[in-house]
Amino acid sequence: MPKMVVDGRIVSNTEISVNVKELVLYAPEIAAQAVPGQFLHVRVANSYHPLLRRPLSISSADNIAGTVRTIYRVVGQGTACLAALSSKDSVNCMGPLGNGFAIHGQRPLLVGGGMGLAPLMFLAGALCPRPIEIVMGGRTKEEMFWKDMFHVMCNTIHVTTDDGTLGSRGVTLDVLPDLLKNGAFDMIYTCGPRVMMEGIVKLAKEYDIPCQVSLEDYMACGIGGCLSCTCAGNDGSRKKVCTEGPVFWAQEVMP
Amino acid sequence: MSVEDGKSNQQEMLSVTIAGIKMKTPVMTASGTFGFGLEYKDFVDLNKIGAVVVKGTTLLPRSGNKGRRIAETPAGMLNSIGLENPGVDEFLATILPRLGEYDVPIIVNISGNTVEEYGELAARLNVAGVAGVELNISCPNVKEGGIAFGTNCASASSVVRQVKNNTNLPVIVKLSPNVTDIVAMAQAVEEAGADAISLINTLLGMSIDIHKWRPVLGNVVGGLSGPAVKPIAVRMVWQVAQAVQVPIIGMGGIVTAEDAIEFMLAGASAVAVGTANFINPCAVQSVADGIKDYVRQSGLSHVKELVGKVNI
Known part of the structure; x- marks a missing residue:
């Protein structure tokens, strides 16, 4: 599929939680092609500061409305620029970039931590009508706005928070052993902090369940030209997170 | 004048x-x-x-530097990729044939650990399909060479x-700005037989995370690149x-045609677009289009008429 660069008109850019915004862009060419796991590479300002684009995972694409949606946390200068834009504006956007998730198996388990839930949302939509079970983790209740968003797509939702303000106290990894022991999952998808994904991959291996991970890294071009984002592959090669990922089979890139 | 003539004139x-x-x-x-150029084919x-000047190539494959490799800075970026590349054999076996489908000069940027390695690389690349070599004697991101x-x-x-x-191929030498006397370096490589000089590679820089120290x-x-280094x-x-x-190939922070024209007025016979490819994947084309408009609007008949024409 050809990648493209378009000026996407902002349909909405609304706050959905503290420092978290949902951006809906009218970009029909990208919406028509995007698959779960892919990302947009967005020029957040027409200035030299910030200079580089920001990669944002696609949380859904609506081919009929011609829109793509991304959910982002305002963490630095780039996302602050993006947060300041409104529906009168448009943003220059490359996409859809990267490789998506493999739609595989009949009993998927999704495990997402924090903003790692953003690409899993698009995936959950594509996995329907399979019965989906998801484990979602965050620091506190305010971060778990995801629960309502995943509600319609998932059969079972397990929530963990670091402080115990919603769901069980702890991290996603704590609830996984019991789930894997009792469930009949034939595929695991995960996206979140590196340490979380490493733990999940280890368990998936233990239970012999295929697993895909979605990685992130600092990147400049987003299309395999700059080699900022490469990671060590288990076959000895370097893997480009932007073009060979961001979704990988666990055995390709995880210890 | 027919449309055809107009086009060819342009x-x-x-x-x-x-x-x-x-x-x-x-x-x-x-x-x-x-x-290697192919990464951009959907956009350009x-x-x-x-010309496409490909990623720095070494005799053996290199996996590059560990840890975070880029940092954004005001109007620029730092990179420390560390010459990650698949090595010259892989380039010749699988990448060059694919580039052969395009009607564009391919210039291979090469980097060696020793003088002999540069020679060996040049010899291996002395093949059809390679238009020239650019010697990277200015990479700030690798320890040796x-x-x-x-x-x-x-x-x-x-x-x-x-x-x-x-080699029989044209040899371009890419110089580092991290020297006390750039003119002496340029004269030295010209004297040694360089056919052209690329100016400049990145400036050595550093960024510190004040939260983590x-x-x-x-x-x-x-290496610092981007609009910040242009002047x-x-x-x-x-x-x-x-x-x-x-001839000099000018580079360093070119984003627009106006930037490129500045370089040409300063004395560059050609220019290269670098960091801007990350911001606008079509940059190399839009810079060329803009130069063409400028040449036409200035009443000139050829871009060559700009080279070195700054009035001091």
């Missing part, structure tokens, strides 16, 4: 020959910012650009002579242009 207006390499436009891609018609050759006139000269003895880059230091690059092109006869 193309003629931009065509240049640098060190014997015929290019449709004076706008090339800077090594390390455009992959490779057949229409001046690279910049070690680029900060000393005698070592730079010996690399150039070694390469010239091992640690360097942002895994490699601690890296330095223009100055160096201008200084070197006064002192050498060989």
Whole structure:
């Protein structure tokens, strides 16, 4: 599929939680092609500061409305620029970039931590009508706005928070052993902090369940030209997170 | 005048020959910012650009530097990729044949640990499909080789002579700005037989995370590029242009046609777009289009008429 660069008109850019915004862009060419796991590479300002684009995972694409949606946390200068834009504006956007998730198996388990839930949302939509079970983790209740968003797509939702303000106290990894022991999952998808994904991959291996991970890294071009984002592959090669990922089979890139 | 004639005139207006390499436009891609060219094929018609200068290539594959490799800085970025590349054999076996499908000069940027390695690389690349080699004697991101050759006139000269003895291809030398006297370096490589000079590679820089009290880059230091370095690059092109006869390929922070024109007025016969490829994947084409408009609007008949024309 050809990648493209378009000026996407902002349909909405609304706050959905503290420092978290949902951006809906009218970009029909990208919406028509995007698959779960892919990302947009967005020029957040027409200035030299910030200079580089920001990669944002696609949380859904609506081919009929011609829109793509991304959910982002305002963490630095780039996302602050993006947060300041409104529906009168448009943003220059490359996409859809990267490789998506493999739609595989009949009993998927999704495990997402924090903003790692953003690409899993698009995936959950594509996995329907399979019965989906998801484990979602965050620091506190305010971060778990995801629960309502995943509600319609998932059969079972397990929530963990670091402080115990919603769901069980702890991290996603704590609830996984019991789930894997009792469930009949034939595929695991995960996206979140590196340490979380490493733990999940280890368990998936233990239970012999295929697993895909979605990685992130600092990147400049987003299309395999700059080699900022490469990671060590288990076959000895370097893997480009932007073009060979961001979704990988666990055995390709995880210890 | 027919439409056809108009078109060919426009193309003629931009065509240049640098060190014997015929290019449709004076706008090339800077090594390390455009992959091997193929990565950009969805965004740019490779057949229409001046030349593709591919990612720095070494004798053996390199996995590059560990840890974080880029850091954004005001109007620029630091990189410390560390010359990750698949090695010259892989380039020749699988990448060059794919580039052969395009009608564009391919210039291979090469980097060695020793003078002999530069010679060996040049010899292996002395094949059909390669239009020229660009010697990277200015990479700030690898311990051995690279910049070690680029900060000393005698070592730079010996690399150039070694390469010239091992290839029939045009030899372009990419100089480091991290020197006290850029003119002396340029004269040294010209004297040693360089057919053209690329100016400038990145400036050595550093960023510190004030929350962690640690360097942002895994490699601690890296090369600064982007609009922030442009005035330095223009100055160096201008200084070197006064002192050498060989053509200069100007680069360093070119984002727009206006930037490129500045370099040409300073004395560059061609330019290369680098970091801007990350911001706008079509940059190399839009810079060329803008130069064409400028040449036409200025009442000139050819882009060559801009070269070195700054009035001091």
